[in-house]
Amino acid sequence: MELLIVGSGGAAGACLGGLLRCQPQGRRITVATASSLPIYERPILSKGYLTSDTPRLPVLLDRAALDDHGVVVHERAEVDSIDLAGRTCGLTSGVELRWDQIVIATGSDARVLPVEGHDLAGVLTLRGRRDADRLRDHLRRSTRVVIIGAGLIGLEVAAAAVSLGAEVDVVEAGPRALGRVAPPEIAHAVAALHRQRGVRIHESTSLSAILGDQVVKAVMTSSGVRLEADTVVIAVGSRPRDTIARRAGLPTDDGVLVTPALRSVAADDVFAIGDVARVVGHPFIHGPWRSESWRVAQQQGSVLAANLDGEQQTFDAIPWFWSDQYDMVLQGAGVPSAATRWITRVHSAATTICFGLNDGQLTAVSALGPLRDIGRPVSLASRAIARRLKLDIAGATDPTVALDGLLR
Amino acid sequence: MANWHCVGRVDAFEVDFSEEVTLDGQVIAVHPTEEGFFATSGICTHEDERIFEGLLDRCQIECPKHMARFDVRTGAALSPPAITPLLTYQVELRDDYVWVNVPVGDRDDTGQSPTWNS
Numbered sequence: 001m002e003l004l005i006v007g008s009g010g011a012a013g014a015c016l017g018g019l020l021r022c023q024p025q026g027r028r029i030t031v032a033t034a035s036s037l038p039i040y041e042r043p044i045l046s047k048g049y050l051t052s053d054t055p056r057l058p059v060l061l062d063r064a065a066l067d068d069h070g071v072v073v074h075e076r077a078e079v080d081s082i083d084l085a086g087r088t089c090g091l092t093s094g095v096e097l098r099w100d101q102i103v104i105a106t107g108s109d110a111r112v113l114p115v116e117g118h119d120l121a122g123v124l125t126l127r128g129r130r131d132a133d134r135l136r137d138h139l140r141r142s143t144r145v146v147i148i149g150a151g152l153i154g155l156e157v158a159a160a161a162v163s164l165g166a167e168v169d170v171v172e173a174g175p176r177a178l179g180r181v182a183p184p185e186i187a188h189a190v191a192a193l194h195r196q197r198g199v200r201i202h203e204s205t206s207l208s209a210i211l212g213d214q215v216v217k218a219v220m221t222s223s224g225v226r227l228e229a230d231t232v233v234i235a236v237g238s239r240p241r242d243t244i245a246r247r248a249g250l251p252t253d254d255g256v257l258v259t260p261a262l263r264s265v266a267a268d269d270v271f272a273i274g275d276v277a278r279v280v281g282h283p284f285i286h287g288p289w290r291s292e293s294w295r296v297a298q299q300q301g302s303v304l305a306a307n308l309d310g311e312q313q314t315f316d317a318i319p320w321f322w323s324d325q326y327d328m329v330l331q332g333a334g335v336p337s338a339a340t341r342w343i344t345r346v347h348s349a350a351t352t353i354c355f356g357l358n359d360g361q362l363t364a365v366s367a368l369g370p371l372r373d374i375g376r377p378v379s380l381a382s383r384a385i386a387r388r389l390k391l392d393i394a395g396a397t398d399p400t401v402a403l404d405g406l407l408r
Numbered sequence: 409m410a411n412w413h414c415v416g417r418v419d420a421f422e423v424d425f426s427e428e429v430t431l432d433g434q435v436i437a438v439h440p441t442e443e444g445f446f447a448t449s450g451i452c453t454h455e456d457e458r459i460f461e462g463l464l465d466r467c468q469i470e471c472p473k474h475m476a477r478f479d480v481r482t483g484a485a486l487s488p489p490a491i492t493p494l495l496t497y498q499v500e501l502r503d504d505y506v507w508v509n510v511p512v513g514d515r516d517d518t519g520q521s522p523t524w525n526s
C-alpha cells in the first residue's frame with residue numbers, strides 16, 4: 001500500500017503526526033513537497049518571526065523523525081500532474097511516483113495583483129519561510145512600508161513594520177479593514193489599535209500602480225495619492241493551490257471538493273485537507289466551505305489520519321482562528337457569514353466581544369482583547385455554537401452577567 | 409523525593425475552574441473536576457501560555473491561546489497545535505485541604521516526551 005502525501009504544511013504535518021503514531025505493516029508513506037523540511041508552524045511568519053532578532057521556527061516534524069519512520073520524502077519537488085486512472089503522479093523534475101491513496105495538502109498561495117510595477121525589487125508577498133526571510137531583511141532596512149490589503153496578514157505585517165520603526169501605510173480596497181473575517185465593531189477596534197501606533201489605513205482605496213525603476217519607490221492609489229515606499233507588501237488574500245487536482249479532472253470549485261470525511265466527492269482514494277480543501281456538507285456550514293486557518297488545517301489532518309487508519313470520522317469542528325495584533329489577541333469562531341445580526345459586549349476599554357446571530361441562534365463569535373479576557377469566552381461560545389444555542393441577548397450584552405452561565 | 413505542598417481548602421475550588429499556583433518556582437495548574445482533583449504543569453507545551461484560564465471540561469483543559477487540549481489526568485496532548493504532554497503532579501486530599509507533590513530531584517514519570525517525533 002502506497003500512500004502519497006502532496007505538500008508539507010500544517011495539514012500534511014498533522015496528518016503525518018497522526019499516521020506515525022501507529023504505522024501498520026505494509027503501508028509505505030511518501031511525501032512530495034515543493035517546500036523544504038522541517039514541517040513548521042506557518043503562522044509565526046507574520047508575527048514574532050519578523051520582529052525577533054533571533055527568529056525561531058517552531059517545528060512540527062523534522063526530517064529525522066520522518067526518516068525514523070521510514071517515510072520517503074521528496075523535498076523541493078513540485079507535483080505537476082496526477083493520473084487518476086494510472087494512479088501515478090508526476091514531479092516537475094520528471095520523476096513519476098506511484099500511489100494507491102493520495103492526499104492533496106497543497107495549501108494556498110499568496111494572491112498576486114497584476115498591476116504595473118508588481119515585479120519591481122522590494123515588492124513582496126508572504127507565504128513561506130523564504131518569503132519571510134526576505135521580508136524580515138527588507139523591513140529592517142526600510143523607513144517607508146506600504147502594505148496592500150488590511151486583512152489579518154497585512155495588519156500583522158503592519159504591526160511588525162511599525163514596531164521596527166518604519167512609517168506604515170495600509171491600502172485597503174474594501175470599506176473597512178478585516179472585512180472578511182470580523183464584524184465591523186471588532187474591525188474598527190483593530191484599526192484603532194493600528195492608528196494609535198501611527199499606522200495609516202486608507203480604506204476604500206485601491207492600488208493603481210507601483211512606481212520605481214528596478215527598485216520600488218512609491219505606490220499610486222486610486223484616489224491619486226502617491227505613497228513613498230522602499231518596501232511594498234502585497235497581502236490581498238490567498239488562492240487554493242488546486243490546479244493539479246483540476247487538471248486531473250477532480251471536481252474543484254476554488255478548492256478540491258471533499259466530503260466531511262475529507263475524501264474527494266468523486267474519487268475513492270483521493271483526499272484533500274487544509275487550505276486547498278472545500279468541504280461539502282459540514283453540519284454547521286451552509287454550502288461548500290474552505291478555511292484558511294491553521295487550527296482547521298491541523299484538525300483536518302488529524303481526522304484524515306484516523307480515517308486512513310480505518311476509522312470513520314468526519315470533520316465537523318467549529319472553525320476557529322486567532323491573530324496577534326500588538327499585545328492584543330483577535331480570535332474568531334463559527335461562521336461569520338451566517339450571522340444576520342451582531343451584538344456587542346463591551347467587556348472593558350480594551351476588550352470587545354461580538355456574537356453573531358441568525359434567528360436568535362449563536363453562529364459566530366469574534367473578540368479582541370488581552371488573551372485572559374477573551375480566550376475563555378471564545379472557547380465557551382465555540383462550544384455553544386456547536387450546541388446551536390439560542391443566546392440570551394440581554395445577558396450577553398451586559399458585562400455584569402457572567403458568560404459562563406449564559407454559554408455553558 | 410516527595411515534596412508535598414498544601415494549595416488550599418477543597419471548598420475554595422470550583423469544579424471545572426482551574427487555578428494556578430507557584431510551588432518551588434514551578435507554575436502548576438490545579439484542576440478540580442467531576443472525577444476529583446488533578447495537577448499539571450501550568451504552562452502550555454505549545455508556546456508557553458498559562459493554561460489555567462482555559463476551559464476545563466470533562467477532565468480536558470483547552471489552552472486559551474491556540475486551543476490545544478490536554479487530558480489533565482495524564483497530561484496527554486489530545487489536540488494540535490500541542491504535541492508534547494503536560495507534566496503531571498500527584499494530588500491528595502487530606503481532611504479539607506488539597507495537597508500537591510512537586511518532587512525534588514529526578515522524577516520517575518518524566519512526562520515531557522514528544523509523541524509525534526518519537
Ligand SMILES: Cc1cc2nc3c(=O)[nH]c(=O)nc-3n(C[C@H](O)[C@H](O)[C@H](O)COP(=O)(O)OP(=O)(O)OC[C@H]3O[C@@H](n4cnc5c(N)ncnc54)[C@H](O)[C@@H]3O)c2cc1C
Binds near residue numbers: 032080
Ligand atoms: C504568514 C501567514 C500567517 C498566518 N497566520 C495565521 C494565524 O495567525 N492564525 C491562523 O489560524 N492561520 C494563519 N495562517 C493560515 C495558516 O497558516 C494556513 O491556514 C495553513 O498553513 C494551511 O495549511 P495547509 O497545510 O493547508 O497549507 P500550507 O501550510 O500552505 O502547506 C502547503 C504545502 O504544500 C506544498 N505544495 C503546494 N503545491 C505543491 C505541489 N504542486 N507539489 C508539491 N507540494 C506542493 C507547499 O510547498 C507546502 O508545503 C497564516 C498564513 C500565513 C501565510
Ligand code: FES
Binds near residue numbers: 474476
Ligand atoms: S500556547 Fe497553548 S496552544 Fe499555543
